[in-house]
Amino acid sequence: MSLGSNGLVYLDNASTSYPKPDTVIKAVATCMLEKGANPGRGSHRMANDAGRLIAEARGLLAGLINAESPSDIIFTYNCTEAINLALKGLLGAGDHVITTSIEHNAVARPLKVLERSGVIVDKVYVDAQGKVNINDFEALIKPNTRLITIIGASNVNGAILPLKEVGEIAKRYGVLLMVDAAQLIGHYGIDVHGFGIDILAFPGHKGLLGPQGTGVLYIRPGLDLAEMVQGGTGSNSESLDQPSIRPDRYESGTPNTPGIAGLGSALKFLQEVTVEQASRKTQGLVRMLIDGLSSIDGITLYGPPKGVDRAPVVSFNIAGMASNEVGYILDHQFGIASRPGLHCAGDAHRSFGTLESGTVRLSPGFFNSPEDIEKTLEAISIIVREYVG
Ligand SMILES: Cc1ncc(COP(=O)(O)O)c(C=O)c1O
Structure with a gap:
């Protein structure tokens, strides 16, 4: 527990990390x-x-x-x-x-x-x-x-x-x-x-x-x-x-x-x-996210193939939904902070073919737990069921 922790599942650490030690x-x-x-x-x-x-x-x-x-x-x-x-x-x-x-x-x-x-x-x-x-x-x-x-x-x-x-x-x-x-x-x-x-x-x-x-x-x-x-x-x-x-x-x-x-x-x-330990922890959370998201129908995952090292950033979209809509529901219905849209990087989205849709970005940090990721995967499954299915 940190002094700054507020009950939100914060998965926007690529923007700025929260909480701080x-x-x-x-x-x-x-x-x-x-x-x-x-x-x-x-x-x-x-x-x-x-x-x-x-x-x-x-x-x-x-x-x-x-x-x-x-x-x-x-x-x-x-x-x-x-x-x-x-x-x-x-x-x-x-x-x-x-x-x-x-x-x-x-x-x-x-x-x-x-x-x-x-x-x-x-x-x-x-x-x-x-x-x-x-x-x-x-x-x-x-x-x-x-x-x-x-x-x-x-x-x-x-x-x-x-x-x-x-x-x-x-x-x-x-x-x-x-x-x-x-x-x-x-x-x-x-x-x-x-x-x-x-x-x-x-x-x-x-x-x-x-x-x-x-x-x-x-x-x-x-x-x-x-x-x-x-x-x-x-x-x-x-x-x-x-x-x-x-x-x-x-x-x-x-x-x-x-x-x-x-x-x-x-x-x-x-x-x-140590940077190595911190990285091992966030990499574990990234793997959980990738494994979980890959098993949900209707999800498109972006980025390096499974097993390839990456910074702790996972981007995805739900078929038929705008990334901003998914981000809004994650926040308002489930208390999960993500970052939808273009991430101040229009060129990157142009290269990746996601300029039109943007993506929903989840970026785990040092203070996230496996429970945060389970809660997030559960929320995304519910969104797919309720809003798409
Ligand atoms: C790759 C990259 N470069 C630069 C920046 C800008 O960092 P700052 O907000 O500290 O200016 C960011 C912020 O998200 C970033 O992801």
């Missing part, structure tokens, strides 16, 4: 009650304490992804901001970028804006099972290709893309690799060195179990990205130029100290549980 809620409250000063902005004790909370979370994040130095970890307010910072700080007119056909709008929309100012964008097609031909990346590389940016795992159907293989191609051609790890982080180990990742963007509030208002951008040492925002950093204040040192260059203005304190606490929680 008790220790996270307490860390946010303790920060606001006892360490509520502005970090790096004063030399008094409380400002220093707040600064230490942020430094600790930064260090834990560097350890989590095997970054060389905590100063390469930049705090943002969500994954979208991290992605925007990276794409807009890196790409200019004439640069070529390769991406996939299943990106979240957090990547697809900034790329569209950049395209209008002269960046050239090519998309590698990913099929309905999440399969991609790795040679397609290589075939698209040109002399002006600056970046390959790929989603780590689809937020629509959980398919995991072959990061290591794409990383090898990027390295071979001297092209940068960026990964949107929104649906991987906290579920699978990510080693930026091992995977050849130059830029990694992820949220603190999904699989890492931290508070909303937290996001992270890792930038490989030595890689020069322009900052999006200039302002007070608590450093080099005599100069009108933005400091060039990290993380100050990318973190102007007052940070979300309570959120980052909560994220630090969430990382300690996850360290104790």
Whole structure:
């Protein structure tokens, strides 16, 4: 039981995880009650304490992804901001970028804006099972290709893309690799060195179990990205130029100290549980969902075939019913929170052939139980019987 648990069967963890561990809620409250000063902005004790909370979370994040130095970890307010910072700080007119056909709008929309100012964008097609031909990346590389940016795992159907293989191609051609790890982080180990990742963007509030208002951008040492925002950093204040040192260059203005304190606490929680154990638990729930849904007539399941690893995301439709209708009934009649529709990823639904209908997405998280899944499968069987049969 968690402080935040409210009786709802919450299966929308791919959007943001809920509930958060008790220790996270307490860390946010303790920060606001006892360490509520502005970090790096004063030399008094409380400002220093707040600064230490942020430094600790930064260090834990560097350890989590095997970054060389905590100063390469930049705090943002969500994954979208991290992605925007990276794409807009890196790409200019004439640069070529390769991406996939299943990106979240957090990547697809900034790329569209950049395209209008002269960046050239090519998309590698990913099929309905999440399969991609790795040679397609290589075939698209040109002399002006600056970046390959790929989603780590689809937020629509959980398919995991072959990061290591794409990383090898990027390295071979001297092209940068960026990964949107929104649906991987906290579920699978990510080693930026091992995977050849130059830029990694992820949220603190999904699989890492931290508070909303937290996001992270890792930038490989030595890689020069322009900052999006200039302002007070608590450093080099005599100069009108933005400091060039990290993380100050990318973190102007007052940070979300309570959120980052909560994220630090969430990382300690996850360290104790281990990402492997957390993943084993959610993978078990995903298997239950897939097995159960496959045995109900009238259900179409999307995504990788049974037995293939996926992020904890399961998408389905009921024949003859709109996904929004199913989501509404699950919520209002059964107290089950799902996410119907297009999941901020029109491109992905276009690739998967579900743009018209959308899908109902169920995303189990660390605090779900097998009973939650049984209740959900029972509810879906009843909906099929009552509304379709
Ligand atoms: C694959 C993917 N990328 C990016 C995002 C955006 O994350 P945030 O809401 O933290 O900006 C999401 C959120 O659902 C996502 O699933």
